[in-house]
Amino acid sequence: MTEVLTETAAGSRWCATMPLAEAESQRLAALYRYGVLETGAEPAFDAITELAACICGTQASLISLVDRDRLWFKARTGFDGDCDCDSAPRTHAPCAQVIELAGDRPLQADPAGDPRFAAHPALGAAGGWRLYAGAPLVTPQGWAVGSLCVLDRASRSLSSRQQQALRLLAAQAVAQLELRRANALLDLQGNTDEVTGLWNRSAFERRLAQEWARWSRHGGSLALLAIDLDHFKHFNDVHGHSLGDEALQQAARGLEGELRGHDVLAHCGAGEFSVLMPSTDPGGALAVAERMRSALAALPWAVEPLTASIGVAVAAHGADVEPSALSRRAHRGLTHAKAQGRNCVELCLE
Template sequence: MAQVSSGTTIAGAWSGAAMSPAEAESQRLAALYRYGVLETGSEPAFDAITELAACICDTQASLISLVDRDRLWFKAQTGFEGDSAPRTHAPCAQAIEQADDRLLLADPAGDPRFAAHPALGAAGGWHTYAGAPLVTPQGWAVGTLCVLDRTARSLSSRQQHALRLLAEQAVAQLELRRASALLDLQGNTDEVTGLWNRTAFERRLAQEWTRWSRHGGDLALLAVDLDHFKHFNDLHGHPVGDEALRQAAQGLEGSLRGHDVLAHCGAGEFSVLLPSTDTGGAMAAAERMRVALAAVPWVVEPLTASIGVAVAVHAADIEPIALTRRAHRGLTHAKAQGRNCVELCLT
């Protein structure tokens, strides 16, 4: 098949900005990563696009191929095995460098630039490739919608036009997916601290509880309450109180592991979910949080916290609310001990 190409760089073609190839590639990857789609599972909307592309173009295979730093990752595929392939020598990588929305039409097995690719070149046996770039509204080409066939053949002008239209629909689905994720994030996020809110935390707790119930292991929960926060708020006002909450959230979050879950559940209350954590680990985490608050550069005056600790027990716990109640009983004990301390509740 004939090659359609251009010497214009990605930056000049899509963004209109004057930047080096390295800067353009960094911006392009950032645009791809904002979709949060890499390594996600199959989704009917994307699967339907590849099925339609293969059907309309009368080819044996079709892919939605996202061009990552060193690889192609396939969000959807029809008639093709595997979920990724090397970026080097890949026609999809060449297709995103074109200066407009023209297709890249090539024979991957016969073109020396692509023949060495282990999945799409001579070893793969594909002799027809047509790829339409997936161009974001901001002008970055993040991948392709392509069709493949093991027989050398041509696509009609109508088929090429249809492939470009389907590529636009693939981008529309990426945008819709991102917008939905942002709305979901907003609904799950506390406005003051930026942490998860109570609803999101309870949903995550239910998920971790189900996993723990089935597979065993350890699971701990901490109930954290800033000492005398109501008095602090009344004395200094809510704007200062909100800033103190943000400072507390940063201090607490900085003491946790990446997979721990911290949520602001109202007023001066925080909840912490510690997956794969036994009693000793939970007590150590709680003490780290208490010490971390002492190091916070508080906006007006220092705040401390009382912390209740609970660990899931198979023989006693049949629902996640049992763990929550036990953590709050530990919190009550910590307050009774004079506050600014950690208490474990076993029953």
């Protein structure tokens, strides 16, 4: 079991307990809601690490977000050429210990001499760091999603005032994450398709670029589906746009029912939908596409039945150099599906 520190509406704090696996799942969900992983440098976060290093008198500072099995650095100061990576393993990381403790005082340790952290390739003995001090980044709901830390190669400790300053700056980092998320939600209002409530084409293309960057760095698999309702223009011409909009809404709900929580579905115009599926190989993508095709064919359509043709593409290192290449292959698969008589799924490998 683990304790979760939660703020009430009145501002008081209380502890709840839940199984470790459930707590970690909810903590990761809180992190992912910020949509900040794999994003570029931002002055507000860079300024926080600069201030932390200056106030604490240390050589370096990091804003580290703790993902499932890695640390991802949103901002860093003072590393020069010592650390040109944007992530590091979570195992043996002092930042991971910070979120587990999530106490009122920063964690302080000598990474080179502390057996818990000495083996970490970036923050342990290999980096030559003799001081690590980290304060947790705790969301308003009580989830510790990362840390603001300072590091120094001199063996020393922070004063009580420096520790307090580090905690306050960590709170400012969370405030920036909250502001960033609020702005993203406002942006989303302008990126939502009015008919279906799904993402529109421009929002989908931005998300594709983000997932592409993640896939390019860390590998795995990334699938894209191009879906087109068969003869939808004829449907609109015969039954009118009002019933056409109702059909699009019904199709959207049918497609959503076959998706996982982190898949992305967008209405990209007329009868066309797109689906982005991280961590999905060709076999998995084909299986989902076939379920979608079957689900749409089985819907209780109000006027007349509609079916869909679906093109499938999966990103391949060496073959795809930009996200538009993946989209083009998915649409070639869609063209092949239509040529086969429609109401079918085709995988395009090249």
